[in-house]
Amino acid sequence: MEEHPDPYDEAAREAVELANQIADRHQDADLWDISDGLLMGAIHYWLYSRQPCEDPMCEECEPVSNSDQRLVELLRLVEHFARESEYFHSANDVSIGRA
Numbered sequence: 651m652e653e654h655p656d657p658y659d660e661a662a663r664e665a666v667e668l669a670n671q672i673a674d675r676h677q678d679a680d681l682w683d684i685s686d687g688l689l690m691g692a693i694h695y696w697l698y699s700r701q702p703c704e705d706p707m708c709e710e711c712e713p714v715s716n717s718d719q720r721l722v723e724l725l726r727l728v729e730h731f732a733r734e735s736e737y738f739h740s741a742n743d744v745s746i747g748r749a
């Protein structure tokens with residue numbers, strides 16, 4: 651175990667560990683319910699962290715200066731993380747339009 655893990659890596663790793671612990675405690679639980687709850691909590695925390703400061707001209711807060719911009723940024727990150735996930739593609743994916 652690292653003494654001072656990077657907070658970004660630590661948050662990502664421990665979110666998955668938390669989901670696994672919840673699944674272990676609730677053997678009959680639907681994994682979709684656990685992952686949806688995890689996603690809801692993550693989005694809640696992300697939005698909390700992206701509240702703009704009181705300065706309307708603040709350059710740092712400009713990309714998240716209103717709810718629509720926060721949603722655009724959130725969806726951009728969601729797509730990025732999804733596409734870089736090792737689970738994005740599945741061997742069982744249904745192919746459409748292939749001869």
Ligand SMILES: [Zn+2]
Nearest residue numbers: 703708710711
């Ligand atoms: Zn600011």
